[in-house]
Amino acid sequence: MLWLIETDKIMILKTVSKNKKFLDKFENISDPYESLSKISSINYEKLVQHKPLSPSDISSLIIPSPEKLPYVCKVASMYRDSEKGKKITFSPKVFIPLTQLCKDKCGYCTFRKEPDNQEPYLSIDSVVNLAKKASELGCLEALFTLGERPESVYPQAKKWLKKKGFQSTLDYLFHACSNVLDNSSLFPHSNPGNMTKQEMIKLKEVNLSLGLMLESTSERLTQLNNPHFLAPSKWPKVRKKMLNISGSLRIPFTTGILIGIGETFSERIDSLFTIKEIDSKFNHINEIIIQNFVPKFNTPMKNYPKPTFEELLWATALSRLILGPKKNIQVPPNLTNKNFPLLILSGINDWGGVSPITIDFVNPESPWPTIKTLKESTEFFGFELTPRLATHPDMLKENKINLSKRIQKKLKQSINSDGFPKINKGYYENYHS
Ligand code: SF4
Numbered sequence: 001m002l003w004l005i006e007t008d009k010i011m012i013l014k015t016v017s018k019n020k021k022f023l024d025k026f027e028n029i030s031d032p033y034e035s036l037s038k039i040s041s042i043n044y045e046k047l048v049q050h051k052p053l054s055p056s057d058i059s060s061l062i063i064p065s066p067e068k069l070p071y072v073c074k075v076a077s078m079y080r081d082s083e084k085g086k087k088i089t090f091s092p093k094v095f096i097p098l099t100q101l102c103k104d105k106c107g108y109c110t111f112r113k114e115p116d117n118q119e120p121y122l123s124i125d126s127v128v129n130l131a132k133k134a135s136e137l138g139c140l141e142a143l144f145t146l147g148e149r150p151e152s153v154y155p156q157a158k159k160w161l162k163k164k165g166f167q168s169t170l171d172y173l174f175h176a177c178s179n180v181l182d183n184s185s186l187f188p189h190s191n192p193g194n195m196t197k198q199e200m201i202k203l204k205e206v207n208l209s210l211g212l213m214l215e216s217t218s219e220r221l222t223q224l225n226n227p228h229f230l231a232p233s234k235w236p237k238v239r240k241k242m243l244n245i246s247g248s249l250r251i252p253f254t255t256g257i258l259i260g261i262g263e264t265f266s267e268r269i270d271s272l273f274t275i276k277e278i279d280s281k282f283n284h285i286n287e288i289i290i291q292n293f294v295p296k297f298n299t300p301m302k303n304y305p306k307p308t309f310e311e312l313l314w315a316t317a318l319s320r321l322i323l324g325p326k327k328n329i330q331v332p333p334n335l336t337n338k339n340f341p342l343l344i345l346s347g348i349n350d351w352g353g354v355s356p357i358t359i360d361f362v363n364p365e366s367p368w369p370t371i372k373t374l375k376e377s378t379e380f381f382g383f384e385l386t387p388r389l390a391t392h393p394d395m396l397k398e399n400k401i402n403l404s405k406r407i408q409k410k411l412k413q414s415i416n417s418d419g420f421p422k423i424n425k426g427y428y429e430n431y432h433s
Contacts, residue, residue: 008372008373008377009376012376012377015338015339015341022069026073029070029071032074032078033047033075036071036072036074039060039068041057043057050324050325052322058269058318061318063265064315069313072318072321073317074345076320076346076347079320080320083326084349086384087383088348088349088385089328090385090386090388091390092353092355092371093140093141093143093353093390094133094142094143094186094355094357095143095145095359095360096130096145097145097146098121098172098173099120099147099157100146100147100361101120101154101156102146102147102148102150103148103152104233105231106227106228106234107226107229107230107301108227108296108300108301110297111361112147115154120150120156120157121160127176127179128184130357130358131180131183131184131186133357134186134358135186137356138423138430138431139355141389142180142186142188143190143390144173144177144189145190145191145362146173146190147169148194150169170195173192177190177206177207178205181206181407187389187411188207189254194239195242196245197245200246204249204251204403204404206404206406208403208411209252209253209254210246211253211255212243213255213258213289214236214240214256214257215228215239215256216261216267217236217240217267217271217274218236218264218267218271220267227261243255243275243278244281247278249402250402251401251402252401252403253286254285255289256288256290256291257272257275257288257291258291258292258293259292259307259311260292260306260311261293262304268315269318269322272288279323286390286392286395287327287328288323290329290330290348292307292335294335294363309336309342312336313343316343316346316347317346317347320348328394329348329349330350330352331346331348331352332360333374333377334360334366334368335366344378344381350392351374356371356431371428375431387420387421387427389415393415393419394419396419
């Protein structure tokens, strides 16, 4: 029955033929800068010089337009190529959900669980075993994603932590990261929600980078019947504060926006400019994730319409034009089914974390492409798939960030002079499927 198996090449060709009109236009624009300048209010010279765009430049491009999409994508790709060349990076990772209990209730989340008879936290043994297995498979990052401060609302969590000798979830997270750092070849990257300055100072000792999605600057989304009403940790003021504090500490920091959760197009653009403004003060934003909302069963937003793929391309291309050619822009490849290879044409230079060993616990219904599929899809569009650590090579090379001595010591053995991880020649041979 071999003939029934859809190879990667056939999958990509089908995607290409489904989007032929867009691709033909994308390929055949004779002067992309001039074309985009004509259909917007953006100065031609500014585009030619790949200058990051301002709010007034973007004002005529706020609402996505199918006719203008190929022009916006083409120029975004040219911005990307001018600084990032023909490499698309990814971070081979293991996803470690240290706890799925959370004090908040976002309207779209299935990651969050209510306490049951299970242990509220993963044990250190299971964390380290997972990290060791991931190391053997060529992973480089231990992604700790967890619910926010569950001990503040769940006695079960508080009791468990106390019994094990920990003051808080963040205290236990430090211990878990420290163990992974010392007992495997992986570098931890943690997303535990909001933290104080002191908590970030402590956690950066054992993390190569930290992360917190801005998601959206829309205050409306915090009101009744909106996704962040029961999630005070998602309120824009709180998130912006943490992005600023992480900048003042020069911690390499991952953030991004979630599109399609009820924000308007203008609010979406405002979120991107907010990230740009904070990064221009500190230059510490490691990467910007443009993530599309996917509705999930058993959530208040299960029937909410998801953003179209064209809308995602549009938002991603605008993020490249707003943030400029140097920033690392990422779209997860597992949230757009077979369309994902086309995201390369919207100016991304990174696929983010992809795991050959664990599922995406935040989007469990959306399997990651295999590393082999990711590689072939990237190469189909003329790019080279390149592994990276949790902090991007340009950040590590420029050395403008503040890493702890423990992290620096391990890094010395792990990266080359360009900031890329030292990997064996046969790296991809691990990944036949
Ligand atoms: S998205 Fe994060 S903060 Fe919101 S409920 Fe889920 S785990 Fe908690």
